Amino acid sequence: MANTAQSIILTTTAVRAFESHEGTICAVALFRDRQRMVTGSKDMTLRLWNLKSGTVSKIMKGHRSWVQCVVVSRDGQWQVVI
Structure with missing residues (x-):
């Protein structure tokens, strides 16, 4: 059996920090257009x-x-589950 293991990247570098919330960010969803995201x-x-x-x-x-x-739905509307 051939060795099919792949390398795993253990660390990453942030491209941009999004800081605005006064508390810990617990939820993130990306819109399909990849131009917007929502955080909770x-x-x-x-x-x-x-x-x-x-x-x-x-x-x-x-x-x-x-x-x-x-959650962001396919049509761009989103719902919040608390």
Whole structure:
């Protein structure tokens, strides 16, 4: 049997840091257009990011607890599961 093991990259270098939340980021979802992502945090907010500029496009407040999961549907609408 031939050895089919592949190398594993143990460390990576961040291309860009996204810092805006006041708490730990617990959920991340990427939109299909790869131009936007949404993050959820222990600060009980969601943030919609423009990946090209690295800026926050929208902050959504009002959650009663920290955001544990974010899902982006194929049509670009997204749901939050707390």
